[in-house]
Amino acid sequence: MAIAAVKKWDIQQLDINNAFLHGFLDEEVYMNPPPGYKKAQPGQVCKLNRSIYGLKQASRCWNKELTKFLVNWGFVQFKQDYSMFVLKQNGSFLIVVAYVDDLLLTGNDNSLINDLKVALHTAFTIKDLGSLKYVLGIEVSRSGSGIFLNQRKYILDLLRDQNMENCNAAPFPMSKGLRLNMDDGDLLGDPEVYRRLIGKFLYLNMSRPDISYVVQQLSQFLGAPRKPHFDATLHVLRYLKGSLNFGLFYPTNSDFVLTGYSDADGGTCSDSGRSLTGNCVFLGNSLISWKTKKHKVVSKSSTEAEYRSMSHTADELIWLERLLVELDITIPTPLTLYCDNVSAIHIAKNPCFHEKTKHMRGKSQKIDVHYIREQVQSGFIQLKHVRSALQLADIMTKPLGSDQHRFLSSKIGLVNNTPVQEWPGVSQLAHS
Structure with missing residues (x-):
């Protein structure tokens, strides 16, 4: 959505009719004759050659057929996200995102998108829903200033x-x-x-x-x-x-700079004493990833909790950078990661702080918590301090008062669904 908004690509939506009936089975599966079928003799069963609704493997069989079709058409399946496919052909660039039988198509060549629709209809029969308006419970509105998503x-x-x-x-x-x-x-x-x-x-x-x-x-x-x-x-x-009308806004006047915010709320779980990681990642002015997750181990200090949180956020930044590269989006490095804990930033930059970090170990005794330190030393990620009042990931780690909650909500790109022409300009979005 963020990329299509900036590049001003149209997003087309279609639905595959009776998708699960198009898959072929790799193993022997039998079923009792369905009600109304009179030709079966007593004790006989039906052998299925194709998948059918109700089979556990039906969705997988359909996915294999769809993947086979798209690959034969020239698409490449993403390694970073197997639900995405990309086609690069004579200057044309197409992206297909699949969620079971719902497909979203976008790119810089509308005629090629129409050709793909015809081919899909020939192979499977489709319901062409036109430009994206509503998908998977999400309403999509579009104007000259950007794309608005809400539910x-x-x-x-x-x-x-x-x-x-x-x-x-x-x-x-x-x-x-x-x-x-x-x-x-x-x-x-x-x-x-x-x-x-x-x-x-x-x-x-x-x-x-x-x-x-x-x-x-x-x-x-x-x-x-x-x-x-x-x-x-x-x-x-x-x-x-x-806040019924609030939703995410992806502006057109944005850039392709990947930025992350990392925060932790130390030891707040009443039952386990574990801390929370909160992070949010922006592509330009568009929020494209966010998460609140409890740590797997107890942290001995707020600095350690913040350090672990930065390591988790680094994972997300690296995955998104690789995903965007596959989408032919050039991401300038180093990627900036903001944190409001000065001590955690010093530990990530200085490997000599052995006395304070020698006990830090991740799952199965693997020292994966120091992953962020390696990324900083390699120059892929740069750490910057941000004041706690402007830490955008703060909204992911703790309950806030109404004023601060509204302030951070607006900063991460949540806007009120006022009439399209009155949407706020992205220059007002906070983290920039």
């Missing part, structure tokens, strides 16, 4: 399911200072309601990075949710009611 309808359905269409709005997704744990409060009588809500929040997080922290927190209690957990979930719904 307004999805949120309305959530509120309607919980009979909260008329609830009072909340100014932030989680109360500041609230600490949830596994033992306080009564167990819910029907935990499935809580689990369904959290699953929907996880999906909503695709266009709403402002709820990343609270979704991570609430996801920890799926095994045995309690009343305080459910109350916090209802508070998220009230926040979504008040």
